[in-house]
Amino acid sequence: MNDVIELLQSHRSIRKYRDQPLPDGLLEQLVSAAQYASSSNNVQAYSIIRVSDKNNRARLQELAGNQVYISQAAEFLVFCADMKRNTEAAARTGIEPTLGMTEQLLVSTIDTALVAQNFAIAAESEGLGVVYIGGVRNNPQEISDLLKLPKHVYPVFGMCVGYPEHHPDVKPRLPIATVLKQDYYDSEHDIALVAKYDSEMDEYYQQRAGSNKVSNWSESMAPMFSGKLRPHMRDFLISQGFEMK
Amino acid sequence: MNDVIELLQSHRSIRKYRDQPLPDGLLEQLVSAAQYASSSNNVQAYSIIRVSDKNNRARLQELAGNQVYISQAAEFLVFCADMKRNTEAAARTGIEPTLGMTEQLLVSTIDTALVAQNFAIAAESEGLGVVYIGGVRNNPQEISDLLKLPKHVYPVFGMCVGYPEHHPDVKPRLPIATVLKQDYYDSEHDIALVAKYDSEMDEYYQQRAGSNKVSNWSESMAPMFSGKLRPHMRDFLISQGFEMK
Structure with a gap:
């Protein structure tokens, strides 16, 4: 390295x-x-x-x-x-x-x-x-x-x-097998690999100095997607000249 | 450095x-x-x-x-x-x-x-x-x-x-003063700075081994913006689930 x-x-x-x-x-x-x-x-x-x-x-x-x-x-x-x-x-x-x-x-x-x-x-x-x-x-x-x-x-x-x-x-990242795919998009093993990462992230948050956060990756994704994320962005971009035509 | x-x-x-x-x-x-x-x-x-x-x-x-x-x-x-x-x-x-x-x-x-x-x-x-x-x-x-x-x-x-x-x-880049702006977006000197860069790029293309390209930066931008750039992208993204709501 x-x-x-x-x-x-x-x-x-x-x-x-x-x-x-x-x-x-x-x-x-x-x-x-x-x-x-x-x-x-x-x-x-x-x-x-x-x-x-x-x-x-x-x-x-x-x-x-x-x-x-x-x-x-x-x-x-x-x-x-x-x-x-x-x-x-x-x-x-x-x-x-x-x-x-x-x-x-x-x-x-x-x-x-x-x-x-x-x-x-x-x-x-x-x-x-x-x-x-x-x-x-x-x-x-x-x-x-x-x-x-x-x-x-x-x-x-x-x-x-x-x-x-x-x-x-340094925060652990997703297992490489979920993000690097051979020839085709294949998500067959993703559920198991994400579960493994969830445990790893849980441990990371619990061990981290000063952190009381108890959460895993999947749980930390939930709030991001449970509502409309920054719904003003579309109109803002249009008004700024990025009309997405 | x-x-x-x-x-x-x-x-x-x-x-x-x-x-x-x-x-x-x-x-x-x-x-x-x-x-x-x-x-x-x-x-x-x-x-x-x-x-x-x-x-x-x-x-x-x-x-x-x-x-x-x-x-x-x-x-x-x-x-x-x-x-x-x-x-x-x-x-x-x-x-x-x-x-x-x-x-x-x-x-x-x-x-x-x-x-x-x-x-x-x-x-x-x-x-x-x-x-x-x-x-x-x-x-x-x-x-x-x-x-x-x-x-x-x-x-x-x-x-x-x-x-x-x-x-x-290595291709020359825009003068730093056009891309790094202090406190506000100020483009007052951009025309002069881009003209300077145009000369530099012209020289770069003429000196580059094996290149017959005679062009400056502004001219090389023209074809990119003189028509609709990849007009299929909007519909493609929507069909792929990126609806831009």
Whole structure:
């Protein structure tokens, strides 16, 4: 196992940060490295908003599920899917760009995720910790207003970045046989494998320092799917120019 | 600059592969490392189909834009967004899962992209090359049939993996000032910065060994947006259970 693979396998979300800024220029170096992620036809369909303004950080914290580390982390980035820059560039060559296709929502969301994951790894390689904040999709319209996001740009997720103040255990993942399938999608053994993982997660939560959570994976999935998950997202995306045509 | 950042910055898509298989067990090791990517509420909403069957590889090549490296690469993986395994696990705890939300399309697509990018980096750290194949979305229904993808699973992209037979130059990326924005979305300087990048890309294409392509970034964006991009995606996703409600 090489050092890079070891780094990937040591990932855990960091939610407590030391009160210590990043050295000058490091954030730019990490973003610059992240930009080398693959991009569909090189559209580079993302923008990253670095939120340093303290009032906006506090407001983002409220809007994104009240997670205190959004204010506390040295840096907070909002990763946005961006179909504005590339289509405006295309328009300047004389074409009339078609927007609002479902495929464009996918392309820009995927591009954003790839660059963010590269960023996360670059950050972790420098001893920083990160946590993705899907909570920016709790109130995406208010957050878009706050960050002055124009049409054809939407906030996909946030990310806290800073020097870790805690070192949580690495969370076990699903058995590889459920996620890696040979030639066809075959779920024959999934029930048994998920049951095995449920026990493992139960043990993980019980052993974890400071955790009183008693739950297994299947149970932890239930609340996510027992109601309509972020039902505002459809209308928000449409109003932002991602019509899913 | 550390070794990990150097690795990220050396990424280029590989489209010519040596006729050399991966050592036994390496693919599983890479997938296993990739699984440690962040996942929204730990839903791990993806499955990876490893296509070894030669006939299916040939068929996938035809269906995904006739890119010969799909057949030639040592490995070809189809990364799928998967909302089946997690909702079925939730259902077994006694709830009736709600599916088809726009948010679930986003969550599963993002989860898939994060795990894929981790995989790409793990592979490159072992001297392998990769290329993402968005072309699996050219004919997603036929590909889903071929791979027996059930409802609530859709092919997001493919990936070729193997030992590189060529070493293309690293493609320049957009100036960091266009993608990293301070506190607000500000595009005031984007036109000038994109013009600078256009010149850089023009030079890159002209200097690249064996490339007769004369184009800049803005011009290369035009064909992507001058028509309806993969207009079948909406209906395909709906029929696959991703209704974007």
